[in-house]
Amino acid sequence: MKRIFLVVSLSALAAVSFASASFADGDAVKEKNAFADGDAVKGKKVFKKCKACHSADEGGKNRVGPNLFGVFGSKSAQKAGYKYSKALKAADVTWDEATLDTWLTKPRAMVKGTKMTFAGLKKPKQRINVIAYLKTLQ
Numbered sequence: 001m002k003r004i005f006l007v008v009s010l011s012a013l014a015a016v017s018f019a020s021a022s023f024a025d026g027d028a029v030k031e032k033n034a035f036a037d038g039d040a041v042k043g044k045k046v047f048k049k050c051k052a053c054h055s056a057d058e059g060g061k062n063r064v065g066p067n068l069f070g071v072f073g074s075k076s077a078q079k080a081g082y083k084y085s086k087a088l089k090a091a092d093v094t095w096d097e098a099t100l101d102t103w104l105t106k107p108r109a110m111v112k113g114t115k116m117t118f119a120g121l122k123k124p125k126q127r128i129n130v131i132a133y134l135k136t137l138q
C-alpha cells in the first residue's frame with residue numbers, strides 16, 4: 001500500500017514539474033522591445049498553421065475564422081460578414097502586439113467561450129514573428 005502511495009505521489013510530482021515547464025514556454029512576452037525583432041518572413045511560415053481557418057489577402061474569404069487582412073490595429077470582431085462568437089464580440093479588445101501575444105498564446109484563456117479552437121503557439125518567438133507578419137497585412 002505504501003509503495004503504491006509513493007508511486008502515485010511521485011507521478012503527481014512529475015506532472016506538476018512538467019506543467020510548470022510548459023507554462024514557462026507559454027508565458028506572455030513581457031519585454032515590449034522583443035516585438036521590434038519580429039521577422040515577418042518567418043512569421044509567414046508560422047502563418048501556415050493559421051491558414052486552415054484564416055485567409056490573409058485583402059478581401060479574402062472568411063473561412064472557419066475571419067479574414068485577417070487589416071486585423072492589426074483594429075478592434076476585435078469587426079470583419080463584415082463573419083459570425084463571431086458572443087464571447088469575442090463582448091471582449092472589446094484592440095489587436096496590438098500585447099493583446100495578440102496573449103491571444104495567440106492560448107485563445108481560450110484570454111476569451112473564455114471563443115470559437116477559435118486553435119490551442120495556441122507556445123513558443124514566444126513564433127508569436128513575435130507571426131505578429132510581425134500580421135502587421136504587414138495592411
Ligand code: HEC
Nearest residue numbers: 049050053064065066076077078084085088114115116118
Ligand atoms: C481551427 C481554426 C483556427 C485556427 C487554426 C486559427 N484560428 Fe484564429 N480564429 C478562428 C476562429 C473561429 C475565430 C473567431 C473566434 C470567435 O468568434 O470567437 C478566430 C479569430 C482570430 C482572431 C481575431 C479576429 C478578429 O476579427 O477579431 C485573430 C487575430 C486570429 N484568429 C489569429 C489567428 C492566428 C494568427 C492563427 C495562427 C497562429 C490562428 N488564428 C489560427 C479559428 C482559427
